[in-house]
Amino acid sequence: MASNDLLKGMLKPIILKLLFEKGPMYGYEITQLVKEISAGEIELTFGALYPILHKLEQEGIVQTESEVINNRNRIYYSITPKGNSLAQEKIAELEEFVKTLKIFFKPNFGLKFSYA
Amino acid sequence: MASNDLLKGMLKPIILKLLFEKGPMYGYEITQLVKEISAGEIELTFGALYPILHKLEQEGIVQTESEVINNRNRIYYSITPKGNSLAQEKIAELEEFVKTLKIFFKPNFGLKFSYA
DNA sequence: CAAATATATATAAGTATCTTATATATAAAC
DNA sequence: GTTTATATATAAGATACTTATATATATTTG
Numbered sequence: 001m002a003s004n005d006l007l008k009g010m011l012k013p014i015i016l017k018l019l020f021e022k023g024p025m026y027g028y029e030i031t032q033l034v035k036e037i038s039a040g041e042i043e044l045t046f047g048a049l050y051p052i053l054h055k056l057e058q059e060g061i062v063q064t065e066s067e068v069i070n071n072r073n074r075i076y077y078s079i080t081p082k083g084n085s086l087a088q089e090k091i092a093e094l095e096e097f098v099k100t101l102k103i104f105f106k107p108n109f110g111l112k113f114s115y116a
Numbered sequence: 117m118a119s120n121d122l123l124k125g126m127l128k129p130i131i132l133k134l135l136f137e138k139g140p141m142y143g144y145e146i147t148q149l150v151k152e153i154s155a156g157e158i159e160l161t162f163g164a165l166y167p168i169l170h171k172l173e174q175e176g177i178v179q180t181e182s183e184v185i186n187n188r189n190r191i192y193y194s195i196t197p198k199g200n201s202l203a204q205e206k207i208a209e210l211e212e213f214v215k216t217l218k219i220f221f222k223p224n225f226g227l228k229f230s231y232a
Numbered sequence: 233c234a235a236a237t238a239t240a241t242a243t244a245a246g247t248a249t250c251t252t253a254t255a256t257a258t259a260a261a262c
Numbered sequence: 263g264t265t266t267a268t269a270t271a272t273a274a275g276a277t278a279c280t281t282a283t284a285t286a287t288a289t290t291t292g
Contacts, residue, residue, distance in 0.1 A: 002212070006210065007278095009125075013122075014220060033225075041213070045281085047279075070287080070288065072286080073241075074239095074241090075241075098221070103154065104130060104153060104210075121277085123249090124250060124277090125250095128249095142269080144267095163273095164250055165270095166270065167249090167272085186258080187259080188257080191269090233292100237291085239286100239287075239288070242284080242285085247279085249277090252276095253274080253275100254271100255272085256271085257269080257270095258267100259268075260266080260267070262263100
């Protein structure tokens with residue numbers, strides 16, 4: 001599994017990306033999908049997930065809709081119209097950042113001249 | 117510039133990667149090279165850099181060699197034989213993590229079936 | 233049928249990492 | 263002569279996670 005430290009700051013944009021692409025999801029579903037997509041590399045714990053979702057809701061970036069399924073409560077989260085542009089921004093930032101990280105693994109760091 | 121939150125946990129493996137590829141470097145040099153490689157996207161501040169270097173030294177992963185150049189002190193850091201395998205491990209972890217992150221930007225998250 | 237596992241949300245205490253601010257000092261550029 | 267670049271250092275503060283704990287139902291396994 002990925003070193004936990006590497007996850008810091010990634011979880012929020014990852015969650016926003018999932019909600020953005022797939023529409024309404026509930027918390028447990030999000031953890032499972034992250035695990036599946038990352039082939040077990042990323043484990044999104046509940047202790048991390050719910051505080052993030054609650055904060056996003058407080059900020060008006062996501063909204064909730066409760067539903068009782070099989071006697072269990074589910075809380076679906078979806079991106080609000082207001083939160084849409086901010087979500088896209090965060091997602092773009094993450095994508096850009098991943099591109100930047102990749103440069104560090106290119107020969108000579110993608111630089112034209114050697115500084116060795 | 118990249119959102120600061122995204123950097124958390126990345127700085128240590130990035131520093132190790134630079135030392136591993138380029139050999140001995142001094143702190144200021146590291147900050148400049150990170151800025152150049154990332155085209156200004158990643159700014160490694162001194163407040164982050166030096167505590168990381170000092171901790172790596174304490175752990176025996178890097179070693180130092182002082183040199184006075186132009187009346188200014190330079191402290192060169194390099195990976196110790198003992199720290200070599202651990203450095204490679206951390207670097208491989210980061211590279212693997214970047215690959216995992218990329219999956220989140222593939223169509224349907226690289227999954228064969230749609231769960232929408 | 234009992235126990236374990238899966239489903240589902242929630243919060244609080246603790247850790248670690250980084251940001252920001254501050255300090256010191258020399259050299260070069262304008 | 264003032265600003266910018268070079269060079270290292272540390273302390274206070276913010277924050278994002280991890281770990282632990284709590285609650286409750288449904289399903290599977292033995």
